[in-house]
Amino acid sequence: MRRFVIGSARNLIESSRQKYQFERSILSSSYRFLSSSPAADSPSSSSSSSTMAHLVSLSTINPKVIECEYAVRGEIVTLAQKLQEEIQTKPDAHPFEEILYCNIGNPQSLGQQPITFFREVLALCDHPAILDKSETQGLFSADSIERAWQILDQIPGRATGAYSHSQGIKGLRDTIAAGIEVRDGFPADPNDIFLTDGASPAVHMMMQLLIRSEKDGILCPIPQYPLYSASIALHGGTLVPYYLDEATGWGLEVSELKKQLETSRSKGITVRALVVINPGNPTGQVLAEENQKAIVEFCKQEGLVLLADEVYQENVYVPEKKFHSFKKVSWSMGYGEKDIALVSFQSVSKGYYGECGKRGGYMEVTGFGVDVREQIYKVASVNLCSNISGQILASLVMSPPKVGDESYESYSAERDGILSSLARRAKTLEDAFNKLEGVTCNKAEGAMYLFPRIDLPEKAIKAAEAAKKAPDAYYCQRLLAATGIVLVPGSGFGQVPGTWHFRCTILPQEEKIPAIVTRLTDFHKSFMDEFRG
C-alpha cells in the first residue's frame, strides 16, 4: 500500500499505523468488492466462478486499483439493484413498490425531463438529413433548426461523426468561451477550453498531470465527492484532507487549509493543488465571495493549483447566496494568468439540464504555461476527442435560448420549473431531517444534496459492528431494506471520526417527496426505538 493519507485537524495521526486507521476512518467506504455476498447486478457471470483458478487475481493486479473506492455506486447501490430485480419478478417481495435512488445526482433517472430545445438540437445534429425536409418544420422549433445549422457549420464538413480537434470543436469552444464571458464579465479564451466526456475525465487528467508520486498531495475537502479520493488513489498520490466545518454550515476556513498544508509539508508531502467544490458536494453549501477571495489568496501565496469543481453553478436555491466562479473572483482581485493556476470544471450532468447520460463537460484551464497546456492537449489527443453530442450540449448549456427566440418561453419555463421545484424539495427534506431524533441537517444552499448528521445510539453502533458494517452504512442498509430509499453513508465521503452522516439527493420528483418523508420518518422512529439506550 503505497499511498498514505496525512494530516488531520484532530491531531489523530502520529504513527503510520494510526495514519492508516485514520484513512480508513475518514474515507472508509461501503463499497466492499470482496464482501461475502455479491449481489445480483454485480458483474458476475454464470460461466465463471470465484472458485476457479484464474490467470489474473487480486494479488497480481495494480494495488492502486484495489485501493480506489467510489461509494456513490457502492455496495448499497448493488443491493438496491438486487431488490429492484426482486420487485420486478415478485411485486410484493418487499414492503415497498419501488426503489428510490437518492444516492446519486442523476436527475433524469428519477423522472426529470430534459430541456426540449437541447434535445431538438441534438436530434437534428444526429440526423442532419432531415433538416431540409418540410415535416421537420412541424416537429422542431424554428430556433432549434437554426441552431443546428449554426453548429453544423462550425464542424468541418458538417461531420458530426468525425473525431474533432482533441480539445473539442473550435466553434463550440468559441460559444462556451462567450458564455463564460457573459457569466463572469471577464474575457475567456476558447483555447483554454478542453471539452471532455463529463467532468470526471477532466479531473482525472489534472490528477494525472500533477501527481508524480505518493509524495505529491492534493488538498481535498472532507466530506468530499469520492471521485477525488478515487482519482488520487488511481494516480498514486496522497489525499491531504481539510475539514469543512459542519457547525458553521460546512464553512471552508482558510486557517484549516493552512494547518493541513503545514502538517503535510512537515511530513515531506509536496502539496500541488487545492480542490474546492462550490456549490458543495455532498454538503450543499455555497461559498461566500469573501471566502472565495481568501481561498484565491491562499493558493496564490502557497503556489497551489486551484481545482474548482463548479459543476453545480446553476444549482443555488437560497436568495442570499449567488454563484461566483473562481475565475471571476480571482480576476476581480486583479489577478490573471501569471498569478494563479486555475482549473474550472463544468458538466452538462448537473444544473437544471441534468443530462448525465450525454457525458458532456469541459474544463477551463488558466494560468498554465503554453508548454504545460500542450502536455494537457497531448494527453487529450491520446483519447482523440470527447463525444460530439456531449460537446454540442456543453455549448448549448453555456448558450441557451435568449429573449426573442421562439423557444425562449418554453425553455425558461422548463428551467425555472425544475430549479424552483428543486429548491422546494431541498427545503422539505432539510426540514424533515431536522425533525428526526438525533439528526441535524445544514441548509441546502445549492447543489443536489443534503448531508445530515446522525447521532446513532450506542446499541446501533454495536449492532453495526456485529454486522461488520460502519454504523452509517448499517443505518442506510436497514433503511433500504425497510423503505426502498437508497442513501450513501457518510463514510463514503469522509467525515470527522466518530461522527456519522449520509448523503441524500433532492432529486425524487416533487409529488413523491411527502411519501419519502413519511417513510423516512417512520423508519427512523422504529430504528431509534429498536436501539435507543
Add this chain to the structure above:
Amino acid sequence: MRRFVIGSARNLIESSRQKYQFERSILSSSYRFLSSSPAADSPSSSSSSSTMAHLVSLSTINPKVIECEYAVRGEIVTLAQKLQEEIQTKPDAHPFEEILYCNIGNPQSLGQQPITFFREVLALCDHPAILDKSETQGLFSADSIERAWQILDQIPGRATGAYSHSQGIKGLRDTIAAGIEVRDGFPADPNDIFLTDGASPAVHMMMQLLIRSEKDGILCPIPQYPLYSASIALHGGTLVPYYLDEATGWGLEVSELKKQLETSRSKGITVRALVVINPGNPTGQVLAEENQKAIVEFCKQEGLVLLADEVYQENVYVPEKKFHSFKKVSWSMGYGEKDIALVSFQSVSKGYYGECGKRGGYMEVTGFGVDVREQIYKVASVNLCSNISGQILASLVMSPPKVGDESYESYSAERDGILSSLARRAKTLEDAFNKLEGVTCNKAEGAMYLFPRIDLPEKAIKAAEAAKKAPDAYYCQRLLAATGIVLVPGSGFGQVPGTWHFRCTILPQEEKIPAIVTRLTDFHKSFMDEFRG
C-alpha cells in the same frame, strides 16, 4: 525517467544508455511539443506566453505525461491545421486547394456518410418526444422508429439522459452479446461486456489494471498503434516490443514472441499481456486462423492476458482472408474461461460505420475471476458510464437491420458501397506506392491503412538530420508542404531501426484518389531527384 523499454530482435540493447536510444529509435515520435515553432492550432493563448513565469512547469509535472507520445495527432497534424487556416484566409497561399488528412482513421472527416438507419435511431432516442407524432412517419423509416422504441424500453424510465449502469445499459449489452454469438457461434455473456467511450478508454482501463510498476511489461507489436505505447507510458509500465515481419506481409511469428518474452524475463520484467491488433494497425494485415491458434496457445502456456484489438473486424478487403475473433478461435480450440484471459476491444469508430465522433465501443472480458471483474467494474463506476448515444450505436453495429426490415436494402447498399470502395481505394493506393522508386508496400488486407517502406537516399537522411527531423518525418513534412497530403511517419508507430515508413489511410473519397496518386507520385519523383546520390 522510470520507464525503459527492453528487448529487441536485433540485439540492440546492452546498457541502459542503449536501451534509451533503442526506445527513441523504435518509438520516437514526430510529436514534439517543445519544438521551436508551435503551430497556430495548438493550444496557445494570447493571454499567456512561455516567457511568463507559471506555477506549473514541465519540470514539476508528472514525467510519465511528458514521456507519453501520440504520433497520429502529432506535429505534422498541427502543421497541417496551420496550413488549412492559411488556405482559408488566402486560397492561393499554397500549391494545393485543400488538406487531405490521411493521418488518422477518421472516415467521416473525409466525406464518408453515416449509415442512415443508425442516425435515424440515434436522433429518435435523443428526442423521443417526436416518436408519436405523425410527421415522424414521413421522416423516419418504420424500423428505425420500432428500434428506437425497443431501445427506449430497455432503458429504465426511458431516460436517455440518465447515467446508466456503469458497464452500460443491460438491454444493450444483451443485444451486443447476441451479436457476438451470431458472429462467433459461441455463447457471449452480457455481464462480460463493458461499454466505453470508444475503445481507447477500455485499453486504458486494462493497462491500469495490469500495470503495477515499470517491472510489468506489455508485449506490443512493432509497428503498433501508438495508443498502446502512450497508455503504457502513462501507466508507468514497460513496452516489450515484438516485431511484425514485413517480409512475410507483416507476419506475427510466435518464435519472435517467445524470444522477446525470454529476453524481457531475463531482465526482470514480468510480462503481463500480449497486445494483438487484428486486422492490423498500422500494417493492414489480417491474421490467419492457424496463426491465431498458435498465439492463443502461446498466451495460455505463458500465462499472458491476450488483449485483442479487433476494432477493424468489419474491414477485410481480400477474399482469401476472413476475420476470426480471438474468442471464437480460443473457444474452438476447446479453451474457455479457466484457460485464457482474453479481452476483445470493439469500436463504433471503424468498420463501415466510421462513427468516430460518437465515442462508442466496448470490451468483452473473459477468463477473469469475478473478484477481478468487480475491480474493473469499480474503475468503470468512477467515471459513472459511457455516453448513451455511443452505447446505443454500439448495440446497433452489433445488430444492424436484417433481411425483411424496411431499412435492410438501403442499409446493406450503404454498407457494401463503403466497404467495396474502401477495398478499391486500398488496392489503388497500394499499387501506386509500389510504383514509387525505393518504396515497397505490403498488401492491404484489412483495417484502414497502408504502411509502405521507403528507402531514403543518404542525402535525404542528411538533410533530415540538418533539419533536426527523423528522416521519415522529414519526408512527410516535405510531402505536406508540397501537396497538402498528411501522412504519419513510421517513427510514430515503431519500426526496425534503420528502416523508414509512413502510414497512409485509405479513407479519402474515391474520386479524389487519382489526384492524390498523381500528387504523391510527382512529389516523390522530385524528392528523389533532389536527393538521389
